[in-house]
Amino acid sequence: GDFEKSEGWLDWYDGPSTPTFRLPEGSVDAHCHVFGPGGQFPYAPQRKYTPCDASADQLFALRDQLGFDRNVIVQATCHGSDNRALVDALQRSGGRARGVATVRRDVTDDQLAELHEAGVRGVRFNFVKRLVDRVPTDSLEEIVAKIAPLGWHVVIYFEAEDLPELYDFFSSIPTDLVVDHMGRPDVTKDPDGPEFELFLRFMRENTNVWTKVSCPERLSVTGPRALEGEQHAYRDVVPFARRVVEEFPSRVLWGTDWPHPNLKDHMPDDGLLVDYIPQIAATSELQRQLLVDNPRRLYWPEGV
Ligand SMILES: O=C(O)/C=C(\C=C(/O)C(=O)O)C(=O)O
Numbered sequence: 001g002d003f004e005k006s007e008g009w010l011d012w013y014d015g016p017s018t019p020t021f022r023l024p025e026g027s028v029d030a031h032c033h034v035f036g037p038g039g040q041f042p043y044a045p046q047r048k049y050t051p052c053d054a055s056a057d058q059l060f061a062l063r064d065q066l067g068f069d070r071n072v073i074v075q076a077t078c079h080g081s082d083n084r085a086l087v088d089a090l091q092r093s094g095g096r097a098r099g100v101a102t103v104r105r106d107v108t109d110d111q112l113a114e115l116h117e118a119g120v121r122g123v124r125f126n127f128v129k130r131l132v133d134r135v136p137t138d139s140l141e142e143i144v145a146k147i148a149p150l151g152w153h154v155v156i157y158f159e160a161e162d163l164p165e166l167y168d169f170f171s172s173i174p175t176d177l178v179v180d181h182m183g184r185p186d187v188t189k190d191p192d193g194p195e196f197e198l199f200l201r202f203m204r205e206n207t208n209v210w211t212k213v214s215c216p217e218r219l220s221v222t223g224p225r226a227l228e229g230e231q232h233a234y235r236d237v238v239p240f241a242r243r244v245v246e247e248f249p250s251r252v253l254w255g256t257d258w259p260h261p262n263l264k265d266h267m268p269d270d271g272l273l274v275d276y277i278p279q280i281a282a283t284s285e286l287q288r289q290l291l292v293d294n295p296r297r298l299y300w301p302e303g304v
Helices: 056-066 084-092 109-118 137-150 160-171 194-205 238-247 270-280 284-299
Strands: 028-032 070-074 097-101 120-126 153-157 177-179 209-212
Touching: 028 056, 028 284, 056 070, 056 084, 056 270, 070 084, 070 284, 084 097, 084 109, 084 120, 097 109, 109 120, 109 137, 120 137, 160 194, 194 209, 194 238, 238 270, 238 284, 270 284
Parallel strands: 028 070, 070 097, 097 120, 120 153, 153 177, 177 209
Antiparallel strands: none
């Protein structure tokens, strides 16, 4: 049918392993998606890929199996600014999910109020060129002005090579600003080198900036296989993520990124991704901040 998934798209991992690492009580999967079903929630005509359907019920089953308590569900580009699938999932969650939506510059205050009522607490802007026709620099400023009364924050997704030209613009955003997947560092480079240093400087100079130390499977060249005797899946990503967690322990978040859109070479076992966490957050204090305190402060500030 019209919603055939993209060529080469891998189905998400059916039957993920149960993690060895026990998530702390109240942990939040702070980056995940729901897609479709395409017949009920059509994908955006201008999308760059067509995902497999991935429902709220399947997301919540994964949440329970992995040991998370809550989700932050993030609008992906395949649904554009049609947030109906996201809102449906939030309404089904019984208050255990919050959302990050995508809106256009002509969004009305009533539409924003409806999204807030459903549990949306932020807006997402995608600067990854393969995912959008044009980067949303102009609409971002207008939308930031509209969401200010709601106290929402901004989530941005960009690639490390684009940070130099976007640095000043991103530094001018007045809200809390959450960077997806550490701004996608090239992990074949030196974690102490100039490229990652620019991202660390961005976080040092802008104390409103948070980042998700998620998606090693997107960044890794060494991949999911742990060498004999070594415990590190995605071992080439560990130094980058660990550095961020240890320098900015109160401004990091973590998520599965289920159902992992656009992965072509392998589909990660979500249980394995959870077992990666202690490599990058080595103490129970850091784990609690990463998985419980920080996402709760940002998405459930009312403390429920
Ligand atoms: O889901 C992710 O976080 C990563 C990807 C996709 C999107 O963010 C999206 O379509 O909005 C990607 O790297 O392709």
